[in-house]
Amino acid sequence: MHSLASLRKHLRDRFPESHAIPAPAPPPSLTGIPCVDRAGAEAGTLCEIVASGPSSGLGLLLHGLIESREETLRQPVALIDGSDSLEPQGLSHEARDRLLWLRCHEVEQALRVADLLLRDGNLPRVLLDVSSCGKGRLQRIPASSWHRLRLLAESSGAACLVFVSFPLVPGVHWRLTLEATLPPAALEESRESLLSSLPGRVERRRRMPEARQLAG
């Protein structure tokens, strides 16, 4: 009995990570945007937001996530703008002050920049917008690139949201699809009310990797 206890102790000292008590996963951050909060924006995950139509509120969601009035999200945020399409006039001074805007020329640049940022691990939220990039070029991105980004997000603890115009990224934590096309009347409504009523469907949820749960 004594020897078993000492063996356990020896193993625990030798492999502390394997014997660590798994910490509960951090609760998802509240963004104040109902459709995103339903999916749960968790740290260390790669998620995908798909806009099926041309004016289905993807830009609205992007602006909402950058503005993020919620206290828990008032942190620096990076926007990797794959097609340099952000209109900064629509953002408040506070939001622009914490926004790192990375204006890319092409998809390959955007992926390289995402890789560098996630590897760096300083920013808790990385928004990768490639929704306006050509479909052909997006489809040519190998699955291994997305896999690498996912692993980097998991290791750095950053929440990485990919904005696309069609389901593209394999193995995402969840995929939110914006299906409805907003009517012209939406041009006159306040953004707050538009965001609160923005319809979205969470398509798939992927379990957290085992290794991450053990490591805590």
Next chain:
Amino acid sequence: MAPSPFHAAIWLPRFALQVVQRAEASGLRGPAAVLDSAPEALTGKGPGCILHVNPLAAQAGVTPGMTPSQGLARCSRLILKHRLPREEERAHQEMLACAEAWTPRYESTQSGLCVLDLSRQREARLQSRECGQRLRAWFSKKALDARIGIAEKPDLACLAARAAEEVFVLDGRAGLDDTWRRLPVQALEPSPDLLNLLRLWGVATVEELAALPREGVAARLGEEGLRLWRLASGQAERLLRLVRPEAVYRRELELEHGLETVEPLLFLLRRLLESLCLRLAEEWLVAASQRLELRFEDGGIHACELRLAEATRDTDQLLRVCQTHLDGLTAPAPIVFISVELCPSRPLAKQEQLFERGLRDARRFADTLARIEAVLGTGRVGKPGLLPSRRVDAFAMADFLQPLPKEEDRPEVMGMPLRRFRPPHEVRVALDEGRPVSFTRQGAVLAIFQARGPWLLSGDWWDRQAWEREVWEIAASDGGLYQLAREGARWMLDGIFG
């Protein structure tokens, strides 16, 4: 216990004239005077008055303050020279260098005058006259005539220097010297009005001024009179306005053989940075930014200011920033000159605020930003600061590590945000009674169901860059809500709302 005060003043009489004499290859032989103007000032102003005269000119009756024609009227052989500001600056710097060699505590309140605090120089106190002679000899080698005054108090030392033939030591314990007491009251540099008043009173020497009652002087001559009285009676005390030379943390290296690869360059950079960081550490300073300059064999120069996320004096951090910058640099020719300069600052001593959530590793982040900028190009990384204009894309990219400057309050933006097409897509638009009804984009015709507008925008009408736009918000048959704009005869899609 602090040592009792002991000061030496170096005075270069007729400073501007001495500088001109030194600069003249053959010297000034004969009566000469220096005008209170530089040659380049001649175009705008007159030639100025006579500032200094040499003894020969003084014998001929030429005095400072005369106009050149008055001087020439008294002495036709008078040589008139302009001041040489650059040479004066050089001579003044030489004087400061001499003072620096004696003590770090010295002041220089005017050109040609310097007061040294020699309180801690035991040798100077014991052999004050010899020290004065050594100071004079140093200036003689530089072809300058210096008068040295030594006294307990700085103002007394200045006066002693003005009274000196060569070296004048005022020993406070033995009482004030007779020579000093017989000094004309002008040596105290009173204002012209006060000098006239003192003349009217019959006060001609320092001794006579010191003999006046203090209260009476204060009541009749005011603050300036009291200051002069204190000086005359040897009671004036003050602290020196010390000269603090600005420290420059720069190292330069000229290479006999040009460098063609980055490894030896980094090796040399590390050496330079290490020595600079040691100097910073001695002063308890850190580097806020660094400036790198490379010169190439073909005469080209590459200079850049490298930002640091956090001020540091860690050589590895500084070198990593350099390396990241050099990774994106293509040298046109071998490097023959390297210069590194660190901009010093005080280390941050305050604690971050409790609810302030910064970056986990700011230094690493700055390095990452530099890498990203190398990928995307300059002006494509940062935070957008808005410009005061309604022109399209009126924003400027600002450094992400610095806060954005305050801007005017803007009204809350309504509706869906615009996702811009950069550059805008040119389209052909069909109009019906001046309103767009359809547009052709990439060969496809899209009907316009609803069009709001037009909004007429214009700006910079006072400038060549004047602009004018007609903006429409349209709902197209593909379900998209677009912003359509007309500039002159051209129609373009600015972007899509969504």
